[in-house]
Amino acid sequence: MxxxxxxxxxxxxxxxxxxxxxxxxxxxxxxxxxxxxxxxxxxxxxxxxxxxxxxxxxxxxxxxxxxxxxxxxxxxxxxxxxxxxxxxxxxxxxxxxxxxxxxxxxxxxxxxGSSAADGTVVVSGTGAVAFAIRDRTPALRSDGYGWLFGDAGSGFWLGREAVRAALRHIDGNGPGGRLVEAIIAAIAPDKRRSGALVAKCMADPPVRLARFAALVCEAADGGDPVAESIVARAVGHLAESVSYVVDRDLPIVMAGSLLTRPTPIAALLQERFRLVYPKAGISKAxxxxxxxxxxxxxxxxxxxxxxxxxxxxxxxx
Amino acid sequence: MxxxxxxxxxxxxxxxxxxxxxxxxxxxxxxxxxxxxxxxxxxxxxxxxxxxxxxxxxxxxxxxxxxxxxxxxxxxxxxxxxxxxxxxxxxxxxxxxxxxxxxxxxxxxxxxGSSAADGTVVVSGTGAVAFAIRDRTPALRSDGYGWLFGDAGSGFWLGREAVRAALRHIDGNGPGGRLVEAIIAAIAPDKRRSGALVAKCMADPPVRLARFAALVCEAADGGDPVAESIVARAVGHLAESVSYVVDRDLPIVMAGSLLTRPTPIAALLQERFRLVYPKAGISKAxxxxxxxxxxxxxxxxxxxxxxxxxxxxxxxx
The missing domain is CATH 3.30.420.40 (ATPase, nucleotide binding domain)
Structure with a gap:
């Protein structure tokens, strides 16, 4: 047989x-x-x-x-x-x-990430969502509302925040640095005007902004303060989403490319979960x-x- | 002659x-x-x-x-x-x-709003922007980046925040009330699911969310805490935009439908300007x-x- x-x-x-x-x-x-x-x-x-x-x-x-x-x-x-x-x-x-x-x-x-029937899963890829899982079925949810309303802490969100930082810098209202220069170089190197950057990005579907997530992670790993701030806010949003649905005694699974690969977001979120939910086992999918x-x-x-x-x-x- | x-x-x-x-x-x-x-x-x-x-x-x-x-x-x-x-x-x-x-x-x-050659104008209509005006020409700008990246405190922004509040409430992660019920009734009264609300809104151009700005203002005037919170954040964003470009001794003009009509946003922003920029004349366009x-x-x-x-x-x- x-x-x-x-x-x-x-x-x-x-x-x-x-x-x-x-x-x-x-x-x-x-x-x-x-x-x-x-x-x-x-x-x-x-x-x-x-x-x-x-x-x-x-x-x-x-x-x-x-x-x-x-x-x-x-x-x-x-x-x-x-x-x-x-x-x-x-x-x-x-x-x-x-x-x-x-x-x-x-x-x-x-x-x-877990063989348990109950727990919490937080996903950050192009979008972002957290679910309480009960008996292997989604019970409570937080976010996952897409690029127009949410996905806070997702790849799309990281890319959008990076472009916003570049726009503010070009108009003299925010700091520059490695990430901001990389974004300008990627979108409109010849036209250092906020209007030109917005127009270029608006010509693509919004989720295409997720392509800049890697630039944010790299710049944050390299110590760029603007990127570090965006990463810290992403971690905050994902942790907040989890807080609405979590049972602190059940396993937490981190999923999606931004949380399963060795990104600064994955590292900081895992550290935070260990501190805040010491009894929950934390694993990566x-x-x-x-x-x-x-x-x-x-x-x-x-x-x-x-x-x-x-x-x-x-x-x- | x-x-x-x-x-x-x-x-x-x-x-x-x-x-x-x-x-x-x-x-x-x-x-x-x-x-x-x-x-x-x-x-x-x-x-x-x-x-x-x-x-x-x-x-x-x-x-x-x-x-x-x-x-x-x-x-x-x-x-x-x-x-x-x-x-x-x-x-x-x-x-x-x-x-x-x-x-x-x-x-x-x-x-x-002003016969002066120099000053500050803050606009909140469908979009939102602040400009320093020098010799009747835009000098510095803050925001005005459109619905994808900015327009914080605009009619679009108010509408989007109202829908976000409704989504969070439906999923059990946020308070309800008059505004949230009005939004659900306006979008998908028969389907009280966050996914259905998102899908309905995504079928329209994003700026159509500005149609909910009036609901936010009405509910805030009626004392709805969710609407009051959104209005307070809108005022904060507009005040921040102004802070980047303002000369506190020059006139400030408030423009756009949300700042020229008798909205709670116009009232609170005007009050704030009078406190923070006592030497600037504040007028409505x-x-x-x-x-x-x-x-x-x-x-x-x-x-x-x-x-x-x-x-x-x-x-x-």
């Missing part, structure tokens, strides 16, 4: 990524494709991209051999009629005998597709100790 | 408005038409709309009888080549013998098209006392 197989899929606004594991925690295949937003977005495009990532992860393996599938995606905060439809569509597209569980991307992010695969494997790995062992096995990769 | 005639024109993003005056300060005609953004926008549309407003203000009077014209518009911060071109185009379109002076909308807003007309009349009203008298005459309207 084969080892039982599980597939996890992270369907995101940038790309879709699938991982095939067996019950021992071995990763047998991975596959990627284009963006997928099946709940609230273009479902047909999403289903095609997700099916492609799924097939690529399987290699030549027959879909009927897969024992469990879990998909994490934005918008699937609860089991609505739309989420049920997406789940049924995916089962057909994937060609599996098993059902396809569709959960919030916050749930697979949490699962990528690994790959959310791995979190989804572990979620899927729970269907046939039912013993709590075995589940925890599988989680550790996957996290060590 | 006829009394000498001057035309002022306020070319704005919402509409164009022209006023015909004579040297005694009598208003002989007014005319309005569509939006005009001749510097940096679609010049052909702008010229057509401005010519229509001009003709309507003149009634049957021959354009050659007009002795002076002044136009205020966004983007005309200095006398660039583009501004000179617009000026020449307008002279042709209007059919005047005299030249057409094209200045910043901040300059005519300042002139609508009247109609910016009247400011432009007074600017125009300066060409043949050259005596300082006569200019000041004409200014008072126009302000009394």
């Amino acid at each position: 084969h080892a039982r197989l599980a597939v996890g899929l992270d369907a995101g606004g940038t790309s879709s990524r699938a991982v095939l594991i067996d019950e021992s925690g071995a990763v047998l295949g991975t596959g990627a494709s284009g963006p997928a937003n099946p709940v609230g977005g273009d479902r047909e495009i999403a289903l095609s991209n997700m099916a492609l990532a799924f097939q690529r992860a399987l290699g030549g393996i027959d879909p009927s051999e897969v024992g469990s599938v879990c998909v994490g995606t934005a918008g699937a905060l609860s089991l609505t009629e739309e989420v049920r439809e997406v789940s049924a569509d995916l089962k057909r597209r994937f060609g599996t005998d098993c059902d396809v569980e569709v959960v919030s991307d916050a749930v697979i992010a949490f699962a990528a 690994t790959d959310p597709a791995i979190g989804a695969a572990w979620m899927a494997a729970r269907v046939f790995v039912t013993d709590p100790a075995d589940r925890a062992r599988l989680h550790r096995q996957l996290a060590w990769r | 006829h009394a000498r005639l001057a035309v002022g024109l306020d070319a704005g993003g919402t509409s164009s408005r022209a006023v015909l005056i004579d040297e005694s300060g009598a208003v002989l005609g007014t005319g309005a038409s569509g939006p005009a953004n001749p510097v940096g926008g679609d010049r052909e549309i702008a010229l057509s709309n401005m010519a229509l407003a001009f003709q309507r203000a003149l009634g049957g009077i021959d354009p050659s009888e007009v002795g002076s014209v002044c136009v205020g518009t966004a983007g005309a911060l200095s006398l660039t080549e583009e501004v000179r071109e617009v000026s020449a185009d307008l002279k042709r379109r209007f059919g005047t013998d005299c030249d057409v002076e094209v200045v910043s909308d901040a300059v005519i807003a300042f002139a609508a 009247t109609d910016p098209a009247i400011g432009a007309a007074w600017m125009a009349a300066r060409v043949f009203v050259t005596d300082p006392a006569d200019r000041a008298r004409l200014h008072r005459q126009l302000a009394w309207r």
